[in-house]
Amino acid sequence: MKWVEHIMGFPVSVDLRDSTPRLAEEVDRAFAWLHEVDLRFSPFRADSEVCRLDRGELGPDQVSTDLRHVLALCELYERRSGGAFRARLPDRHLDPCAVVKGWAVQHAADTLRAAGARRFCINAGGDVIASGEPVPGDPWLVGVRHPDRPQELCAVLAVRDQAVATSANYERGGHIVDGRTGHPAHGLLSITIVAPDLITADTTATAAFAMGAEGPAWAAAEPRCQVFAVDASRRVFCSSGLPMAWG
Amino acid sequence: MRRAIPAVLLSATGLVMVWQFEPAAPAVASPSSAHAGDATVTGTREAIRQGTVQVQVVFSGTRIADVVVLQAPDTGPTRHALPLLREMTLRAQSAQIDTVTGATMTSQAYRSSLQAAIDGRGSR
Numbered sequence: 001m002k003w004v005e006h007i008m009g010f011p012v013s014v015d016l017r018d019s020t021p022r023l024a025e026e027v028d029r030a031f032a033w034l035h036e037v038d039l040r041f042s043p044f045r046a047d048s049e050v051c052r053l054d055r056g057e058l059g060p061d062q063v064s065t066d067l068r069h070v071l072a073l074c075e076l077y078e079r080r081s082g083g084a085f086r087a088r089l090p091d092r093h094l095d096p097c098a099v100v101k102g103w104a105v106q107h108a109a110d111t112l113r114a115a116g117a118r119r120f121c122i123n124a125g126g127d128v129i130a131s132g133e134p135v136p137g138d139p140w141l142v143g144v145r146h147p148d149r150p151q152e153l154c155a156v157l158a159v160r161d162q163a164v165a166t167s168a169n170y171e172r173g174g175h176i177v178d179g180r181t182g183h184p185a186h187g188l189l190s191i192t193i194v195a196p197d198l199i200t201a202d203t204t205a206t207a208a209f210a211m212g213a214e215g216p217a218w219a220a221a222e223p224r225c226q227v228f229a230v231d232a233s234r235r236v237f238c239s240s241g242l243p244m245a246w247g
Numbered sequence: 248m249r250r251a252i253p254a255v256l257l258s259a260t261g262l263v264m265v266w267q268f269e270p271a272a273p274a275v276a277s278p279s280s281a282h283a284g285d286a287t288v289t290g291t292r293e294a295i296r297q298g299t300v301q302v303q304v305v306f307s308g309t310r311i312a313d314v315v316v317l318q319a320p321d322t323g324p325t326r327h328a329l330p331l332l333r334e335m336t337l338r339a340q341s342a343q344i345d346t347v348t349g350a351t352m353t354s355q356a357y358r359s360s361l362q363a364a365i366d367g368r369g370s371r
Binding site: 128140166169217 | 345350351362366
């Protein structure tokens, strides 16, 4: 069974293979959760918790547990990336989007799994959580979009119980800023990270893209992260353990 | 026309450079309407630490039909990386995939995307 809904400005697709009416209801609940996250954490909604915190309307003790968790994740990746990734850039509003997306979608997947779903794939605006196998014995085949050609792939990954996230600037032109310089990140066309969960994959991809040329090597050294990257000279880098699909 | 120029580098993290795209030619027709026919493009000879690498790419229209390794050192990571390049290039274009990863896909871009086509078709 397949679903698509547009949430937070991007499409979220769910492909559930072990479909029962009860699990289909769980998918509806997962979509409801993502809509709730959009309302609470969007930096584009004036009444969201994120905007109210940003304007100083919420004191430190009024921040929800969820937002506190998201802000802690932001801090963690700011430290790990040496400041290349920042949720709050100088003279700009608080924007934890890069972390919120991975965290919210991973939570949705965890909830589905806790309800008994084993074989499903969620694609949230190009970030993927692949649970189990689509058919017994086969991995999920995840195509990596070619950075220059939207309709073509430049690699195919074979994954089971893993998350895949890509960071690039081909659709929202230069929206990722290198927090160390305040300028749009350059040096990479796209970077794809395979990791055990989407929080790790998404934040590592964003931070590595913000870092630029040194991003792929940094990401490859992060625990349990595999890298596929195309740099500005269109050189392709893979970490040696990347689960490439060819067999 | 696109060329693939593989070269191999090893970093301390096990990161390997496997090949290099030529920048996309501007204003290329969509693959189905291309009339380029078959073409064979020979890459330049690339000197790497382990020796010299040269490949030839066979195009059918704008799609890669084959990648032929003309010259490659028979040692180290290159021996592993060149078959990988060939396999990846060919399979990436023919694989029956389940989903597509790509940077934040806007709802507008989604309509014409590969992911929308996958969402619209039945399960394999």
